[in-house]
Amino acid sequence: MARQTFQQATVAAIAEEMRRDPDVFIMGEDIGKFGGPLHSCLGLWEEFGAEGRVIDTPISEGTFVGAGVGAAMQGKRPIVDLMFLEFLGLVVHQFGLDGGAMHYYSDGKVKVPMVVRAKYGVGPFHGHAYDFHSWLLNVPGVKVVAPSNPADAKGLMKAAIRDDNPVFFLEHMGLYHAGREEVGDGDGVIPLGQADIKRAGNDVTVVATALMVKRALAAAERLRNDGIDVEVLDLRSLVPMDEQAVLTSVRRTGRLVVACEAIKRGGSANEVVSLVAEEAFADLRAPIARVAPPSVPVPYHRELEKLYLPDHDDIADAVRRVMAA
Amino acid sequence: MARQTFQQATVAAIAEEMRRDPDVFIMGEDIGKFGGPLHSCLGLWEEFGAEGRVIDTPISEGTFVGAGVGAAMQGKRPIVDLMFLEFLGLVVHQFGLDGGAMHYYSDGKVKVPMVVRAKYGVGPFHGHAYDFHSWLLNVPGVKVVAPSNPADAKGLMKAAIRDDNPVFFLEHMGLYHAGREEVGDGDGVIPLGQADIKRAGNDVTVVATALMVKRALAAAERLRNDGIDVEVLDLRSLVPMDEQAVLTSVRRTGRLVVACEAIKRGGSANEVVSLVAEEAFADLRAPIARVAPPSVPVPYHRELEKLYLPDHDDIADAVRRVMAA
Amino acid sequence: MPRDNQTLLDLYRLMALTRALDGAIAEIDGHWHGLEGEEAVVAGAYHGLRPGDVVAPHYRGSLTAACGRGADLRKLLAGLLGKATSYNRGRYRSDVCGPPEFNLIGLYSGALGPPLAYATGAALAIKLDGRDDVALAVFGDGTSSRGDCHEAMNMASALCLPVVFVCQNNQIAISTPASDGVAPRSVADRAVGYGMPGHEIDGNDVLAVHDTVQMAIARARRGDGPSLIDAVTYRVAGHFVSDTVEDRPPEEIERWRARDPIALFRRYLVEQGVIDDGDLGEIDQAVSAEVAAAMAQAKADPDPGPDVLGLDRVFA
């Protein structure tokens, strides 16, 4: 066991997998000697650089992600550091439409085992916060992972690297260097598609990922004083989604709040809402509530940014609303 | 009045707007003398080509859409023919992230009045069917229009061209040459954000756009024989969405089915579901049902394609399900 | 460049097969993108590769690439019809996407350009694995305007990857002449900007194509990095079969028809005494018969059943 930040745990997972499997390599901009923006690849160059397995690329997102697809088709297991999720629009065709379709269209003959990692989210790094992961739910054949803490980040990154499909791995900048937590040093793979109850409760289910899990937990603490017992369900991966875990929880609590950092309109929270509205309607005792930023671009001034991003108060308010309904 | 196909009505709207406003121009691949794939621009070259307002571009999607953004910033009103919606991933950054943010980030000083039109959908043209419009709901600042018939196509295209924002205009290839209908020759602008009840009914609300409207109407006819009275609500534009129309209808019928051609997971249908699950829960008498393709890439063989795409039977089944619940 | 008679005859056979396929498919598929006039580029480029080499063919010529690598004709044609006997059981079209078991990278979506990145990635894998295979990325003159082309060439050069870029330059993209869509006269002019060798060659001369591609492949195998070849030919056909819009001067089309690459090569083979007219005719007949038989079989092959939809087979 070691105490590690989200960034350290993620890099540790990558390093361990690179040691385990010589087909794993990593590429992206400034990830070599420089260590990657925000230290996203710190130490990898020193250990694997000489083998040519840490590759600095030109600023050509579509093509280096596409090169990841092409290398994966040849049996390698590329990890591509996209730097920021904001650049998803520059690579979604290669990663998603093509990369996600190859296994199906080839009747199983092509596999595309690759991971694209990307930083995002409102945090100490002031910029590139856009959260467009929701698009990927509507692209067949790709998986989406969004850990909320260092230990999950490590276990999920290992699973992502070992997965035989294109996996998009979200690294929240508000969590990245936000403190150390215990992280196992063993293999500790966390299978994709297993949600985790971060706090058990009986009155209402709050479904969240990444930073919103932290905020939901903070909201839950406050709501305890109001006598409201909140269950916080961390999806961990959005595709595949642990639908059973969501349904089981909501069937028990009868109430659902979904918190998400993507703007509300068209965000991935909608998938959770729709699942429950279709499958657990009979058990619902109150309207479902979404907590998400308004449908505006992320504003710049820190005070506006605060207004933009849901915090524990917003989540708590939504919980109170569904409790009162 | 004239009897026109969807394609003819759309081109007529463009021609009329180009006559009305010299700032309107159109660009894209092979839209000049060639007339555009599937005749998407037939006749425009002959009338406006000499003025340089019908511009053939190199195969550079991101850049010609970006050039549309840049020209719009200068006060022009570009229409960009993207050819196929399948190429959205090549332009979503320029059109959506940047184009959609400029008005907000500039505090209203920049306007980006442009239309990107794109063909898509399972139809007689065998290929490029992918429907990824749902992404755009999660991008601040862009509008999304998806007409279901020639008259709507004309009125909505006019509104899109006159709109001061980036508008994505969907042209379904299954509707494109699928028969003539009466289309007014007057100005007949249909404001974006006004849904249309294509069939009034009391038992269940079916919300749809584009080809799914046609199929929902066919389902409604069949369900009449079962004594089920279906209301078919055509959203016409997904952003802005006519939330009031949806809520009013569902509050009356108490039941909702949403039909959509995008794959189910993460599709725009979810936004309608979420709206209702949040705002009209008390009036819902049954679980909500989504009707959408499975989360696989569009298969090639026509029989597989048929299995993939929801038809009137699939919609009717969903209606029966929510009626029985 | 030394070449034996077998190579010459194989090249001829691949050109003849390409033409025979073209004719047979045009009869059944109004949307077929014919390649009359471009056979020298595709045969010259796709003949003589090793199994470990990876090819991302231009869509127009994709079937020739598959044939050149040993794919089964009947299965390919079944793939055109979406039959259950095709390489992917009808899930996807074979005319733009070859069977990956032959190290072919296809258009998995319909977008031109991105496959250049996939080929570049294949070359990266080859380099990482220390193989001396190469990747061959073929693209049209129209496609050369996509940013993918620039990024792939620049990156292949920066990382010194074994890729050979070939422009199947038929001087038109749907209706847009290369002179309007591609700013310079020759795509090969771009090579200097990437610090790689650039070759502009006669794309109707199958030996020029074959020799130049093989030379560039040899360079790549040696670890000396990428090359760019601009093989200038002409699309005698329409954009696709039922494309009736034709704005090019008839004389221009006729001039190129007169330079038909198959006729040119026939003349060469006979003049060089490699083969006589009669034996060439026999090759033509054999190829046509092969295509006809494969087509008849493919047509008779079963359609895919609902199980092929495979809702649970998206993820590996």
Next chain:
Amino acid sequence: MPRDNQTLLDLYRLMALTRALDGAIAEIDGHWHGLEGEEAVVAGAYHGLRPGDVVAPHYRGSLTAACGRGADLRKLLAGLLGKATSYNRGRYRSDVCGPPEFNLIGLYSGALGPPLAYATGAALAIKLDGRDDVALAVFGDGTSSRGDCHEAMNMASALCLPVVFVCQNNQIAISTPASDGVAPRSVADRAVGYGMPGHEIDGNDVLAVHDTVQMAIARARRGDGPSLIDAVTYRVAGHFVSDTVEDRPPEEIERWRARDPIALFRRYLVEQGVIDDGDLGEIDQAVSAEVAAAMAQAKADPDPGPDVLGLDRVFA
């Protein structure tokens, strides 16, 4: 190229202002992307434009472009702090995105590359409207690897648009030397591939930059189409202020520091008898005072209130 003393002094002033801003901002913003050493490129490129000309500056130098076009210093600095008095009331950052009322195109998302397309579109609008304005698109050496660069240059050439492309080539992208990220030695080598003039110039010589840009602008105004200029300079600063990773040889940095563009230009002005050292010092002081005053005001300016969030102001 004929130039009057006023132009020379204006160029000097813009360089001095750039440096003064650089120092003042570095003190308050650890994430500021400094441009010590690159002042000649930005001053040379952004001085002398007409109001109707449209500029998409490289992000590093965006403030200089705004100043060169007449934007208010205090408002710009307020924009760095997100204050309510900034051009957009705190909704967006001014360091990478200039006020559009000065015909500036900024980075509205953080992605480098797409603004080249927006500039190309502005040039298209200019051409459609029959204006003789131009668009100026400036980008870094690293950014030159993006497909956007290729597509914009190719399209501008194909449509003969009035765009001047300038590479602010500081020979590095974050940590990646141009030699690794940009395959050829000179970005100007790409011009031949687009059939446009290419110029490689000394980016530390403000007059070389100004003259070459103005020449290319004149060409564009005449309707003769785009040009590409590679202005080779050096990023003496780190990638951003708190960037402590430095892998370049100290001698290399020192060599370029010795070629400091401001010092070079000072020497020239004095040698040519345009101005003496004392008067130059006065300009420096005036500029510093102006920056200090604007910064003090900006700091004291109010933060935006919740109304600025403007949930209903996304759509026009």
